[in-house]
Amino acid sequence: MNFNLTDEQRMLQQAISRLVRTEYGFEHRQSFSALAEGFSSAFWQQLSELGLCAVALPEAYGGFGGGGVEVMLVMTELGRGLTLEPYLQSAVLGSGLLAQLGSEAQLDHWLPRLGSGEVRFAVAFEEPQNHYQLHAVQTHAERVEGGWRLSGRKAVVMGGHAADQILVSARVAGASHDPHGISVFMVDPEAAGVARRAYPTMDGRRASDLFLDDVFIGAEHLLGEPGEALAAMRYQQGRAIAAQCADMVGAMQVACELTLDYLKTRRQFGQPIGQFQALQHRMVDMQTELELATSMTVLAASYADADESTERSRALAAAKYICVRAGRYIAEQAIQLHGGIGLTWEYSLGHYAKRLVMASHELGDDDHHLDAYAALIEAA
Incomplete structure (x- = not known):
């Protein structure tokens, strides 16, 4: 299987990565959180102007016709930036439900407005x-x-x-x-x-x-x-789960990067604490969990827009389960390796840990998806 990105996918990834890096520093995020809406309307407008709110919409309604991989690329970078905007709820889950269930009149009226960022669901x-x-x-x-x-x-x-x-x-x-x-x-x-x-x-x-x-x-x-909406609800929630896994992977990446940088700079007994073998092993364990979560997220993205099937449901349940467990482990280890500074409000790591904990309870926690996976195995 070829896992290389196409030229268009690389351009999409670079565009959202550049936007998040330049416009969504941690200090910016803290100021956005204090706004009345709890996020930045200006940043939402930037997302829409770059066409990112229309990535998953059909081309007939002004979208790019992107699939699970394209959504994964966007969500990973949004996760790295710890963004507050309701992209998952509006541009993935909400627009997906409308696209699957809506009448022609509803699609004509709402989908272009969702893609342009004019409205949010x-x-x-x-x-x-x-x-x-x-x-x-x-x-x-x-x-x-x-x-x-x-x-x-x-x-x-x-x-x-x-x-x-x-x-x-x-x-x-x-x-x-x-x-x-x-x-x-x-x-x-x-x-x-x-x-x-x-x-x-x-x-x-x-x-x-x-x-x-x-x-x-x-x-x-x-x-x-x-x-007759339940089947569409389940299908679109599956797409949202795949996107959420990507958001979690982005947050896990930054948590690992912050921890590795801290181990290289924090000194104890006259040397960086990263030279202690026990801490090196813990860092390796964190990276191993990240790689596992990344692989499962790629699998989920490949199934996100596939036809409904037991195999699709199993893959998405497994991906969410693995990402929740990996995210919890990485968050806990990162904070322990940092010590007290990992929980301070002014330092970003604690906020990434909170994002991972919150995401673990959205769209089903690990126990829920483990039960779902087991039931699907028994049904097969």
Whole structure:
């Protein structure tokens, strides 16, 4: 198998790498985090002007028609920069759901605007009781004249505080864990009956809980056929998992680089601590975990846009499991090797560790994906 990047892919990687290096230093990130939106609208505009928000969109709607590898290249560099912008939620998961489920009118109206960065989407699948189970939906939708009425609560909607539209899963039929009867609706967060409670997450980004109280949704804001959205939700979450693994790998790369540099410069007993064999072994173990996570991320990227299959689901579950375990190990070892400075607010390493911990609980933790992988093995 040829793992070399094409000329176009190398140009894409260089463009996003250069942008992050020049515009997203750690001090910039700290100032962006303090803004009202919790991220930089100017940087989001730069992403869109370079066409990076349209990487995964179909060419017919102004996108580049990129696949999992192209998204991986972008997400890895965004992870290295520890960026705060909701790229994963809007440009990968949200746009993917719309592209798969939307009508021609919906695609014509929304996809070009997503690609240009004019609008941002958030995705609300999690509920307080569902523990990563996409089919465990208690938010319900009742058909009324001209549309639907939605009521319920969604939890930890990443980027939901600043989204122009929120894609909400709701049950139109069946019991609370029935895989059938689930739809996805486009909800205007400013509509009557919608309330958001925003809060910071541990890694500096922001999320919100979404409260829906008899919210009217026009029929034109239903995505796909009523009650038939679960398959698309699972497929697009798989694409998002592959992208998230790349983000984690970018953060792991920097954590390893910071640690190696610290071992070379911190002196004890008259010599750099990196000359102590025990610490060299721990650094090698960190690099080994990084290489394993990188390999699994490449595998996930190669499956991200493949047809739905048991093999695809296994690969994505394995990739997320490996990346979570590797990220946790690298974060813990990096902080231990740094000592107290690794946890100081002014030093970037602790923030990378928090990003890895937060990502380990998004889109399913390691226990969830290990169980999913085991179930898929048994089914085979």
